Amino acid sequence: MEAKISAHDLTVNHQGLPLLDDVTMDLPTNRILGIIGPASSGKTTFLRALNRMNELQPGFTMAGLLLLDGQDIYAPDFDVVALRKRVGMVFALPVPLPMSIHDNVVYGPRLSGVRGGRLDELVEKSLRAAFLWEEVKDRLQTSALRLSGGQQQRLCLARTLALGPEVILLDEPCSGLDPISTAKIEEALAVLKSDYTIVLVTNNTKQAARVADETAFFLQGRLVEHGPTQTLFTAPRDQRTGDYITGRFG
Amino acid sequence: MRVHPRYTQKAALALLGGATLLTVAVLVFIIFFVLEKGLPVLSLSFLFTNPQDMGRAGGILPTLIGTVALPVLALAIATPLGVGTAVYLTEYTRESGLTKVIRFGTDCLAGIPSIIFGLFGFIFFVTVLRLGWSILSGGLTLAFMVLPTIIRTSEEAIKAVPASYREVSFSLGATRWQTVRKVILPNALPGIVTGVMLGIGRSIGETAAVIFTAGSSLRMPHSVFDSVRTMSVHFYILAREGISNQNAYGTAAALIIAVLAVNLTAYWLMNRFIARRS
Numbered sequence: 001m002e003a004k005i006s007a008h009d010l011t012v013n014h015q016g017l018p019l020l021d022d023v024t025m026d027l028p029t030n031r032i033l034g035i036i037g038p039a040s041s042g043k044t045t046f047l048r049a050l051n052r053m054n055e056l057q058p059g060f061t062m063a064g065l066l067l068l069d070g071q072d073i074y075a076p077d078f079d080v081v082a083l084r085k086r087v088g089m090v091f092a093l094p095v096p097l098p099m100s101i102h103d104n105v106v107y108g109p110r111l112s113g114v115r116g117g118r119l120d121e122l123v124e125k126s127l128r129a130a131f132l133w134e135e136v137k138d139r140l141q142t143s144a145l146r147l148s149g150g151q152q153q154r155l156c157l158a159r160t161l162a163l164g165p166e167v168i169l170l171d172e173p174c175s176g177l178d179p180i181s182t183a184k185i186e187e188a189l190a191v192l193k194s195d196y197t198i199v200l201v202t203n204n205t206k207q208a209a210r211v212a213d214e215t216a217f218f219l220q221g222r223l224v225e226h227g228p229t230q231t232l233f234t235a236p237r238d239q240r241t242g243d244y245i246t247g248r249f250g
Numbered sequence: 251m252r253v254h255p256r257y258t259q260k261a262a263l264a265l266l267g268g269a270t271l272l273t274v275a276v277l278v279f280i281i282f283f284v285l286e287k288g289l290p291v292l293s294l295s296f297l298f299t300n301p302q303d304m305g306r307a308g309g310i311l312p313t314l315i316g317t318v319a320l321p322v323l324a325l326a327i328a329t330p331l332g333v334g335t336a337v338y339l340t341e342y343t344r345e346s347g348l349t350k351v352i353r354f355g356t357d358c359l360a361g362i363p364s365i366i367f368g369l370f371g372f373i374f375f376v377t378v379l380r381l382g383w384s385i386l387s388g389g390l391t392l393a394f395m396v397l398p399t400i401i402r403t404s405e406e407a408i409k410a411v412p413a414s415y416r417e418v419s420f421s422l423g424a425t426r427w428q429t430v431r432k433v434i435l436p437n438a439l440p441g442i443v444t445g446v447m448l449g450i451g452r453s454i455g456e457t458a459a460v461i462f463t464a465g466s467s468l469r470m471p472h473s474v475f476d477s478v479r480t481m482s483v484h485f486y487i488l489a490r491e492g493i494s495n496q497n498a499y500g501t502a503a504a505l506i507i508a509v510l511a512v513n514l515t516a517y518w519l520m521n522r523f524i525a526r527r528s
Contacts, residue, residue: 056420058344085423095414097433107432108422156418163423 002070004029004167004197005050010064012045012054019045021221022064032189032198034212034229036205038244042221043201047169050199051087052080068167085112088160092172094152096144101136104144104155108163122162130158131188150181157188167197175203186211205245209233217241281506288503291496297504301468305484306494310501312470316385316478317508320464321453323389323474324396329446331393332400337430339401340408360398367395368462376463383477388464395459396449403448407441408434440520447516454509457482481505 003026012020020042027033035043045054052073054060066073073083085108096104105126106119114122123140127133132154136147144155153173160168170189174182189198189211202208208215209229216226217238225232225241236242243249299309335352343349371391381387411434419429435442457480465477466487479487481501488498 051421053417053421056417081423081425084421089421091414091417091421093414095412095418097415097418098437107419108424111422111424111428111432159422 006067008065012062015059018221023223025226029197031213032193032211034208034215035201036208037218041218043218044171047171047201051084051089085163086165087167088163088165089169090156090160090173092175094156096152096155100141101144102140105159105162126158126162129161130154131184150177170200172201172203284502284506288499291500292503304493305488313479313481313484316480319385320388321450324392324453325449327393328397328400332397333404335401336404340405356398356401365458367391368459371463383465385474385478388460391459391463392453396452399448400445403445404442407438411437443520455482457486
């Protein structure tokens with residue numbers, strides 16, 4: 001099967017310090033890839049390389065190749081705005097924009113010129129897919145800031161889905177959430193993977209074991225091991241992977 | 251010898267409370283002093299009739315027009331320029347030597363005495379550009395005078411918009427300009443309005459720069475090319491030349507009420523805007 005995303009010798013430096021060192025891997029289509037690893041192991045840097053968010057901050061340089069459907073997304077003529085619509089992102093902390101629930105969901109589509117009744121359809125479809133519709137359908141015009149943390153994160157997921165992306169990047173989306181909200185997000189992801197390629201960075205190895213089809217273990221900017229989740233958790237090839245998932249460090 | 255924290259606490263409370271009280275007392279005293287002398291003169295006919303005999307009798311209608319026209323023109327020019335500069339400095343450039351120089355320049359501009367702006371306006375707008383003593387010359391001069399305030403307050407307001415909002419907007423496929431328009435400016439608006447209000451306050455009260463550039467004609471202006479007298483200038487001339495102390499205080503009272511009204515309206519608008527968004 002053709003890889004949706006493939007990284008070749010991907011290296012990212014920030015002000016001369018390597019954050020990501022020579023990572024080569026293929027990401028399968030319509031699967032969930034879990035990325036685990038201790039703090040500052042390069043998980044988030046890798047994720048943010050996939051939709052070119054790193055370059056928004058000064059001091060980042062990169063080398064290597066990142067292909068989306070075989071196209072180099074760092075090529076000079078590659079449209080970064082279009083890329084971010086194809087590769088959506090949900091951040092660690094839910095950041096609803098200070099506007100209504102409805103306006104949050106349609107923020108991206110409106111920028112692309114979608115208008116009128118199409119927007120309402122998108123709102124319902126996206127909120128349903130994020131398992132939030134039933135809770136907010138009667139108050140779409142109220143401020144998104146009034147939602148609970150778990151609802152806000154599902155709103156952020158819906159907002160990303162409304163872009164109609166092909167890939168969804170999630171950066172520790174459940175780190176600030178209670179177990180019930182976490183379960184709802186995981187439930188949504190399990191359904192969504194049939195339509196999207198999902199990359200889930202998580203601090204919680206159990207979460208990767210629960211929802212990811214494949215798992216990659218990062219350590220100090222390097223990819224240590226990448227394989228089917230079942231294999232990686234039961235029979236890791238690398239000693240360090242085993243130590244991390246059994247909680248010996250991290 | 252060490253003073254017990256209980257006493258230093260009391261002393262701090264007394265000093266800080268005293269400072270606050272003194273500030274408020276001075277403000278209240280000034281307002282009451284002016285209103286007490288000026289309110290008896292104030293009436294609708296004082297506001298809306300033409301002055302007679304140099305302002306000894308009659309009303310202040312032309313100065314009312316001048317007081318509205320100059321700040322409106324000044325802010326209409328300075329607001330887009332200032333907010334645009336602030337957006338450029340914060341969103342479109344990275345912190346560098348050049349931005350530091352620009353920022354230092356605006357800070358210096360803010361500290362220049364208004365009479366120097368008046369002199370500049372007189373030489374450049376009135377004489378070189380041959381605009382004469384006019385609403386246009388005065389408005390342009392005031393615009394440059396309030397520009398630094400608007401730039402710096404807008405800059406601070408824009409910087410206060412959380413960086414995460416920008417990230418989210420970019421991650422949703424927004425361009426930089428779309429992010430500025432949809433997320434940054436709406437969230438920075440209360441701060442920007444504060445800067446504009448400060449600008450209005452400064453230009454309404456300005457006297458020196460206005461005499462040099464808009465002149466002090468008491469005739470009713472018919473276009474932006476006519477000279478005009480503002481209420482502050484009128485007050486200055488009435489009091490300074492001993493024409494009519496009574497009418498001077500009447501003018502001052504009208505001016506203070508106008509400033510209060512502008513501020514209250516701005517606060518009201520801002521609160522409504524904030525309430526609608528959260």
